[in-house]
Amino acid sequence: MPSKRRFGRVRKLPSGRWQARYLGPDGIDRPAPETFSNKTDATIWLADREAELRTGEWIDPEAGRTTLGDFAARWVKERPGLTPKTKQLYEGLVRLHIRPGLGDLPLADLTPARVRTWRATLLDGGLGPVTVAKAYRLLRTIMQTAVDDRVIRSNPCQIKGASVERSPERPVLTVPEVYSIADAMPDRFRLMILLATFCSLRFGELGALTRGAVDVDKGLLHVRRSLVELGDGSLIFKEPKTTAGRRVVGIPGAMLADVIAHLDEFTGDRPDAFVFVGPKGATLRRSNFQKYWRNALQAAGIEGVHFHDLRHTGNTLVAQSGATLPDLMARMGHASTRAALIYIHTNSTRDRLIADRLSELIPASDRARNGHDKPTSEEEGSRDDRSEPA
Template sequence: MASIKKRADGKWRARYRDAEGKEHARHFDKKVDGQRWLDEVTASVLTGQYVDPRAGRETFKAYGEQWREAKPHRPATAKAVEQHLRCYAYPVLGRRSLSSIRGSDMQGWVTGLTKTHGLAASTVRTVYNTINAVFRAAVRDRLIARNPCEGMELPAIPRKKVVPLTVKQVQELAAAMPARYRALVVLGAGTGLRPGELFGLQVRHLNFLRRMVQVDQQVQQTAGHGVRVCELKTESSYRVVPLPQVVIDALAAHLEAFPAKPEEFVFSAPQGGPIVYTHFMDNAWRKAVKESGLPANTGPHALRHAYASMLIAGGESVKVVSERLGHTNAAMTLNVYSHLFPDSEDRTRKAIDAAFQDHADSVRTEVAQ
């Protein structure tokens, strides 16, 4: 129900009742403005886009905490989300009502992440994604009509070209590792598994007859240097990867030296049980990196890059490389490794020359006949 009526002071009072019977009213100098407002409200009700003007009075922090606690985040993600909100969003936006936050406010906040907090461009985007998710949820819950994060200008992330390890560097790194982890280096460079996937690999996942390894779980570190066996990062991370002979030989030698049952981990901590990432880095990886003369910032992910580079050098398509790495799509693969794919200029020249050559040969054949 909606109506518009002129008041004694000459202003026009437009009002309507929502689905719950609550009355909403606004005053206008002109009747046409009041009628336009009522028309817009009526249209939003009919299209299912109506938002109660009072719904957005909830503070960003109150709604953000409600949203955070309801999300089924994994432990590592939950920890990051809580930090993003507590450290970067709540101090600026926490006490403000959802409906009072404008796009310009959010743009200033995004810029402040770099200027005030000194965050790198990639970190700014990660934090922004969390806050953007809160506002998207508020729109879905009909607390606000629009997401103030829409159209944000985010800092550009400088592209760093991956410089993969050479085969010789991989071999030297493996030789410098403790005996119990040498095959892990070969496996990482020979299959492209992520560090957590390497740590989560159990003997039952290896199929020496079919020369394949099944990837269906990972080991993640938790607070207090604990670990948990959990699901993989994405649906596409679940995959079966071919085992090259060099990897099979390394694994066979490893399991002979460090026997394990089907349900036990292929690689375990010295005291037994799953590998704790920080212990592995402190007690094995960094020492081996230094001994083999690699840059100090070389991490286990370098083995994955080495694998991708060898596939690309071997002529594998971006689709195959993407599938082997467990990427969500080929675009993600190209974003990281596009500079490693062979230049197409020579192939373009050869293709055109070949086409014209075939035509010339055809003409000569016809003339000869």
């Protein structure tokens, strides 16, 4: 006979093992997932469930039987504030990298060990570490939502540093290399190369640039939106993610003549006319632009360079010019200091210049002793005069 208790019930089964049951807050009679070898263990299990109900930590054990694949698909669909591009990225990560290895598992069955195995399998299979980091970070966020929704008790994504994208260092072009690429492009796209480099513009920002956003009198570009090409071929315009992305960028004076010439030859007169369009006047698409980019690289004898490396090169040049951290953030269009600090920290050329300027402040005699700049007779005389007693 079941033992009468204030909370739940325990009974001895014909097998000799003990079963524990309790009435959940949803009115469903719920047995323990396993039987116990003795009555004490069954009673302890019931006490734990009673404590969870009393503290509000009780979790419906059936909720965790939802598969990760179904939960992830619903998560992406219901996630507020996603841009079309980001939603497309998340759907691709779920479809290509999360569902194949983990999608059929119930949420409650995902353990840290299984997540580690899944991640190791992706890396061993040759998937790039940056993509693996993106997939892991998305999985961790999805599972945290499951924790917040009280579907599971804890997040199984516990690998330290696994969500950090450690991209390989991208190449920095020389100024002559930039102009070699620009000169190898069709005339209508030459200015794109220069603006991407010397004004730190992204491809999408260049595609959305209009005549009205170019102030040639003041030498300024007004970056207001970006053109995005989705996987299905559709084009959309999107606002910057942060207010910092909506910015005004100064055009180097040496480039103004190029800007004016391009506007006169390739851009319509209306303020909303795109600065850069295809040969037949179509809106700029990255997929169509790539053939011109590849041909220009080949003609310039340059390999392994992406279009975004032009912006990376430009940011490096800005840092070398002596820009402060706020200057870099404003020009790059970043609200966070993280990206700008990359250029500050890795700019050894600028640091060498700073060191040389500090060296100039060191007394001439000490510079000479260290093998730099022998003191002039005037400096020696001044030192001798200072050393004589009054």
